[in-house]
Amino acid sequence: MGDLLRAAWAIAAKDVLLEFRSRTAFVSALVFTALVLAIFNFARDPTAVSALDLAPGILWITFTFAAMLGLNRAFGLEKENRALDGLLLSPASRTAIYLGKMLANLVFVGAVEAIALPLFALFFNVPVLPVLGPLVLVIALATLGFVAVGTLMSSMAVNTRLAELMLPVLLLPFLVPPVTSAVQITARLFAGRPFSEVGAWLRLLVGYDIIFVAACLLFFESTIEE
């Protein structure tokens, strides 16, 4: 267990350091986030549909596609000098490689979301602060689910010719349950409904995380081995 965690931590720290040095994907994701929020903000007709009705969907569309930019890069940077072979040659277990990649992706997506949320509150003038605690919990649960699946899909897509196109095609169908749950919970939170009202959606989110984190850990080795 110690070896597994040490290797996973080493891989995650290396990925975060590489992203911190280049900032390519992070800056792209932030620019994308700001643009999407600005476009949605100016495109909507506030007299026809209230911001509160649109905001949950827009928030999660923004999060989902911004995260995709980071997920694409997760295994993309291992293509450079075929560094993935270096990982596979090492004694690090395939589980450690997956966990390390997933952890780095969580840091990346979490950082993008942490900057995107205040921007979203600014553009759409929704009451984020009163529901910040439950909202952060929902964001964390949904992010864990789609990063878990996204990390696996990224490892599958990386060796295809159009990896950046393949990832959304492979990933988006799997994101329907967590994103739907997250949108439903977020809408109720913004509407001031009690947290107890979202129990079923929350259970779906937790169930999705448990099932898909376990399944991805199981299937990762077969996707990464030649």
Next chain:
Amino acid sequence: MRRGEATLTAAASAAAGRPALEVRAVERSFGHVRALRGVSFALDAGDSLAVFGPNGAGKTTLLRVLAGLLHPQRGEVLLDGAPLARADAAHRRRVGLIAHYSLLYDGLTAAENLAFYARLYGVAGRDAAVRAALEGVGLADRADDLAGTFSRGMVQRLAIARALLHAPSVVLLDEPFSGLDQRAAAALRDVLMRLRAERRTMVLVTHNIDEGLELATHVAIQVAGRFAECAPVDGDLAAYRRRYAEATAARG
């Protein structure tokens, strides 16, 4: 296994009379292309095998199978008498690969690249091991420079340091001299001679017969996925050149 244990394992294997590296009738295909067809050989600790062959002979596939990056569809690879298992970390610690590609990260410094691999391999005394590895390939003064700023020769030296950092008992080399200038090639030759003196088992894939024969105790000629010949080096270098030319010509 930590630094130094690989040598102990090899010594134990030699004492038990087992080959350090044994390949038994290995086959591997990619679709209709049969890259390896029943390749077999055995090397004791300290033996080094040079594999010559034209492009497309399956040499790189052989090295990837030996490294555990590809799994043979038939036959098996044994390290110190034990089959190379799919998920065996102990086996992977015994093997070092110097590949066509550096397996390094351009965005990390030379020292960070080695420290990363040292953590994955659980190398004891990581900082000292990284410093020693960089000194061993003459890159100590460039430790804090990004690998992406290195010349081809420096990248190759750093790749060698990466491959040897965990003191593997079996070292696999894929065209290690390609793209190196004379000075870098001489430095690499020194490293490989040192590995021979340390009785590491080596498999060296190359087109260059002179360099291969200088470093090898055994020689094999691989053509179309098969070993046309595999024997100890007997000193008649002209005969090897002639037979290699014949084997290559026979393939058409």
